[in-house]
Amino acid sequence: MAQDHDSADEVIAKLKNLNIQATDRAKSINNVNDFPNESIGMIAISGEDSNFCRITAVNMTCAMMFGYSKTELINRKLNILIPNIWS
Numbered sequence: 001m002a003q004d005h006d007s008a009d010e011v012i013a014k015l016k017n018l019n020i021q022a023t024d025r026a027k028s029i030n031n032v033n034d035f036p037n038e039s040i041g042m043i044a045i046s047g048e049d050s051n052f053c054r055i056t057a058v059n060m061t062c063a064m065m066f067g068y069s070k071t072e073l074i075n076r077k078l079n080i081l082i083p084n085i086w087s
Helices: 002-028 032-037 060-066
Strands: 043-045 055-058
Touching: none
Parallel strands: none
Antiparallel strands: 043 055
């Protein structure tokens, strides 16, 4: 049983490392044009008063995660993806 626990800890450590790498990669992307090439889900929203919380860019990974096409998400309010309490 100790061996199973060690294996589980090893898997968790690897997943945490992958998550940290993906997060670091996402932080380094400064251009919306880089979105399509990313393997992690990415979304950009507007902060302008006239379009506040409208989706301005999304990559295919993100669209697939939520079950939409990219065109269905562009220019929609963010609350299509998350509960109103958070948007």
